[in-house]
Amino acid sequence: MEWTDETIARLRDLWSQGLSTAEIGRQLSITKNAVVGKAHRLGLPPRPSPIRNRKTTDGETGTTEAAPRRKSPSKAKATETAGSDLFADGKDASPVKAVSDGVEKISEKPAAVVRKVPSVAPEAPKAPQPAAAAAAAAAAAARAVPAAQKETAALHREPAAVTPPKQEPRVAPVSRPALPPRFSTAGIDRPTRRGPSCCWPIGDPGTPGFHFCGATPLSGKPYCAEHAAIAYVKIRDRRD
DNA sequence: CCCTGATTCGC
DNA sequence: GCGAATCAGG
Numbered sequence A: 001m002e003w004t005d006e007t008i009a010r011l012r013d014l015w016s017q018g019l020s021t022a023e024i025g026r027q028l029s030i031t032k033n034a035v036v037g038k039a040h041r042l043g044l045p046p047r048p049s050p051i052r053n054r055k056t057t058d059g060e061t062g063t064t065e066a067a068p069r070r071k072s073p074s075k076a077k078a079t080e081t082a083g084s085d086l087f088a089d090g091k092d093a094s095p096v097k098a099v100s101d102g103v104e105k106i107s108e109k110p111a112a113v114v115r116k117v118p119s120v121a122p123e124a125p126k127a128p129q130p131a132a133a134a135a136a137a138a139a140a141a142a143r144a145v146p147a148a149q150k151e152t153a154a155l156h157r158e159p160a161a162v163t164p165p166k167q168e169p170r171v172a173p174v175s176r177p178a179l180p181p182r183f184s185t186a187g188i189d190r191p192t193r194r195g196p197s198c199c200w201p202i203g204d205p206g207t208p209g210f211h212f213c214g215a216t217p218l219s220g221k222p223y224c225a226e227h228a229a230i231a232y233v234k235i236r237d238r239r240d
Numbered sequence B: 001c002c003c004t005g006a007t008t009c010g011c
Numbered sequence C: 001g002c003g004a005a006t007c008a009g010g
Helices: A005-016 A021-028 A032-042 A073-078 A082-086 A095-100 A110-116 A128-155 A225-232
Strands: none
Touching (some): A005 A021, A005 A032
16 A cells, blocks of 8 residues: 555545544555554544453553464465456456446445535534534444345345345445455556645546546645535535 | 454564 | 554444
């Protein structure tokens, strides 16, 4: 992973918006582990952890030993680059758009939806805490959507034709080259100019045409005026 | 099971 | 510094 200014800016932004690490990872086409790891290294404020504070400031139990770790890390590491050729050949993800046309509601850019939800609070768009809370709630809501649809599908299940989707609710159940997100930002065009630039994603992350807006952002915001309007205010029909 | 974030530690 | 493996709670 090449941590450019843009990716770091996006990480920071998405992180502060309260998106889950996995969600951020999906947008950046990296794993949640990478997101968390980088966030820590950047000293980003930790968000409410689902687990208990394993380490209190002080050793209190003393017997806090549970050291079963590592099995064969190098093995998993080795396969890392092997799968990348999946989309390295001529086949790109061009059919994605066409196929996803009818199902994009439940699969395309879930975070984009999330991003504009907290904007429904016109009073305090600046307040970090409420915004983060709203974003978190929105994220939960976004997750609930596909889940609800899954439930509905289950309820109306036909005895004849049932295709067990198993998981991946965010991904269209239709045949599509399931995004091969392993795509470094290396090939993505980035602003030649140094300094702040709008990091609004254009296109689908991980696909060949993906790039960032690159326009001059509002001061203090990671997006330009146009995209900041979409990101922070107004719930509107957005078309890329 | 699924999800989440946190931590560890080989690279 | 990076991130997969792992842990651990909901």
